Amino acid sequence: MSKKLFIVALVLMLVSNHSIGQKKYKADWESLKTYEIPQWYKDAKFGIFIHWGPTTVPANNAEWYGFHMWNEGEVDALGNPSKKASSAYNFHKENFGDPAEYGYTKFIPEFKAENFDPKEWIDLFVEAGAKYVVPVGEHCDGFAMYNSKITRWNSVEMGPKKDIVGELFSEARKQGLKVGTSSHYAYGWHWWTYKDKFETTNPELRDFYWDAHDRWEPASKEWVKNWYNRTMDMMTQYQPDLLWFDLGFCEPAYEDARKKILANYYNQGLKNDQEVVLNYKNIQWKPVPDGAAVLDLESGKLDRIRKDVWQTDMSLGGWRWGYCEPYEMRDASNYIQDLIDIVSKNGVLLLNVAPNKHGVIPDDQKAILRDIGGWLKVNGEGIYESVPFTVFGQGPTNAEMRIHANIHEKGFTSDDFRYTQNEQNIYAFWMKADDRKVISLDAFGSENRIINDAISKVSLLGYDSEINWIQQKNELVIQLPANFSSKNPPCFKIELEAMPSDIFNTKK
Incomplete structure (x- = not known):
C-alpha cells in the first residue's frame, strides 16, 4: 500500500471510530426529545406483562403484600389505635406467625418455581396473539428476577435458582417476539415498615431492606445511585427491546439519573442497531416530556386519539397484579373491548x-388468553399495523381520563363502535353485538365528507359470504347475516376505492 493510500485509510478509520464512539443522545431533554418511537412497537398493539415473585408464596394482597404485612395498626399520642391492622398483617399472623418473627425474606426460599417452563409460557403468549413480552425484572421488594451482578437477592442465587428473565428472553426471541423487562424498584424506597422488632432493621439484611428512613421522605442520593446501578446492570446484561418503569421513576429525586438512563438506553439501542422503547408513567409528576419516551397509563385509557403512541398496562386480575387468592377476572370479551378501544385511540395494550x-x-388465565388469540386470528388485520381513523368511534360510552379508571367502568353498550384504518381499509368494531339485524355507522355517510373515496365493499371478518349494505347521505347501513350472533366484538371491513395516483389527474 502506498503512503498516500495508507494515510487515507487511516483517516477513514479514525473518522469511522470517532463516529461509532459518538453518542447521538445526551442526558438532557432537548436531545432526548429527538427520539422516535419504532415502527415495530406502533404495529405490535398487544403485549403480555408478567408479575411474578416471592409475593406469590403468601398469595394474599397480590404484589403489595410486603408493603402491608407489617401494619399492625398505628397508635396515636394517647396510645389509642388510629386504625385497624391491615388484612395482610392479620393474614400473616394467622398463617405464618408474628411478622416480628417471620419476616418477608422467609418467603424467598419458598418461592421455588419448580414448574416454570419458559417454552410453555411463550407458546401460550404467541397463541394469544401477543407481539412482545415483559416479565417483571424487579418489583418494589427488590428481589431481582434475573442474574444480578449488583445484589445477591436474585432468582439465580436464591429461590428458583433460575435466570427467569434470561430464560424468557431466550425463548421469546426464538419465537420472534420482542422482549422487555420492568423495574418497579424506585418505589422500593417507600416499601418497608422500619421498627426495631422487625427484620427490616437487621444490619445483616441491610442490602435487602436498605437503611431505616421515613417512608415518604425523598429518596436519598445513595439510594438513587443504587437504583441507577441496578437498572444499568439489567439493561446492559439483557439488552431488552423495551424498558418499563413504575411510578417511583416519576419522582424529582430521580431527575438526573432518569435522564442518564434514557440516554444510555437509547445509545445502547443505536450501538446494537436495536430500536428500543422506554415506558414511563405520569403519576403526580411528569417525569418525561412528550415525545422523549412512551407514556404508559396504569389501568387507564384515553378519551381521545393521541398523536403520540401510548400504552395501557392492565391486569387480568383488575387491581391484582401478582397472583393471589381470589384472583377475580372478567370475561375475555371485556379485555378484547379494552384492546379495541385503546388501539382506536393510537394506544397499545400490555396485558398482565x-x-x-x-x-x-x-x-382460567390461559383460557382468557386463548380466547383473545382466537379472536385476533380472525380480526387481527384491524388491530395489528393499524392507525386511528379520523374519529375513534361512535356511541355513548367513552373512557374516563384517570388512572385505574377501567376497574370502575360499566362496560360498552350495543350502540358503541370503534374504528381503525390500514391504508384504504377501515375497520368498524361492534363493541357489544346484540340481536339486531341492521346497524348504522354514522361516520361513513356519502355527504359527511369524513371519507373522500367511495366505498367499494363491506364484509364481515370471519364470514365467507357477502353481506348487504348501502351508503346513505349520513350513514352506512349494514345488514347482518341471518342467525348472526357473536360473544366477542365482530369486525366489519370497509374497503375504499383506490386513492387517485395523481390528485390533479395531470397529463404526462
Missing part, C-alpha cells in the same frame, strides 16, 4: 398475567 408460586399460569 399472574403465574402462581410453582411457575404455573392457572387454567
Whole structure:
C-alpha cells in the first residue's frame, strides 16, 4: 500500500471510530426529545406483562403484600389505635406467625418455581396473539428476577435458582417476539415498615431492606445511585427491546439519573442497531416530556386519539397484579373491548398475567388468553399495523381520563363502535353485538365528507359470504347475516376505492 493510500485509510478509520464512539443522545431533554418511537412497537398493539415473585408464596394482597404485612395498626399520642391492622398483617399472623418473627425474606426460599417452563409460557403468549413480552425484572421488594451482578437477592442465587428473565428472553426471541423487562424498584424506597422488632432493621439484611428512613421522605442520593446501578446492570446484561418503569421513576429525586438512563438506553439501542422503547408513567409528576419516551397509563385509557403512541398496562386480575387468592377476572370479551378501544385511540395494550408460586399460569388465565388469540386470528388485520381513523368511534360510552379508571367502568353498550384504518381499509368494531339485524355507522355517510373515496365493499371478518349494505347521505347501513350472533366484538371491513395516483389527474 502506498503512503498516500495508507494515510487515507487511516483517516477513514479514525473518522469511522470517532463516529461509532459518538453518542447521538445526551442526558438532557432537548436531545432526548429527538427520539422516535419504532415502527415495530406502533404495529405490535398487544403485549403480555408478567408479575411474578416471592409475593406469590403468601398469595394474599397480590404484589403489595410486603408493603402491608407489617401494619399492625398505628397508635396515636394517647396510645389509642388510629386504625385497624391491615388484612395482610392479620393474614400473616394467622398463617405464618408474628411478622416480628417471620419476616418477608422467609418467603424467598419458598418461592421455588419448580414448574416454570419458559417454552410453555411463550407458546401460550404467541397463541394469544401477543407481539412482545415483559416479565417483571424487579418489583418494589427488590428481589431481582434475573442474574444480578449488583445484589445477591436474585432468582439465580436464591429461590428458583433460575435466570427467569434470561430464560424468557431466550425463548421469546426464538419465537420472534420482542422482549422487555420492568423495574418497579424506585418505589422500593417507600416499601418497608422500619421498627426495631422487625427484620427490616437487621444490619445483616441491610442490602435487602436498605437503611431505616421515613417512608415518604425523598429518596436519598445513595439510594438513587443504587437504583441507577441496578437498572444499568439489567439493561446492559439483557439488552431488552423495551424498558418499563413504575411510578417511583416519576419522582424529582430521580431527575438526573432518569435522564442518564434514557440516554444510555437509547445509545445502547443505536450501538446494537436495536430500536428500543422506554415506558414511563405520569403519576403526580411528569417525569418525561412528550415525545422523549412512551407514556404508559396504569389501568387507564384515553378519551381521545393521541398523536403520540401510548400504552395501557392492565391486569387480568383488575387491581391484582401478582397472583393471589381470589384472583377475580372478567370475561375475555371485556379485555378484547379494552384492546379495541385503546388501539382506536393510537394506544397499545400490555396485558398482565399472574403465574402462581410453582411457575404455573392457572387454567382460567390461559383460557382468557386463548380466547383473545382466537379472536385476533380472525380480526387481527384491524388491530395489528393499524392507525386511528379520523374519529375513534361512535356511541355513548367513552373512557374516563384517570388512572385505574377501567376497574370502575360499566362496560360498552350495543350502540358503541370503534374504528381503525390500514391504508384504504377501515375497520368498524361492534363493541357489544346484540340481536339486531341492521346497524348504522354514522361516520361513513356519502355527504359527511369524513371519507373522500367511495366505498367499494363491506364484509364481515370471519364470514365467507357477502353481506348487504348501502351508503346513505349520513350513514352506512349494514345488514347482518341471518342467525348472526357473536360473544366477542365482530369486525366489519370497509374497503375504499383506490386513492387517485395523481390528485390533479395531470397529463404526462
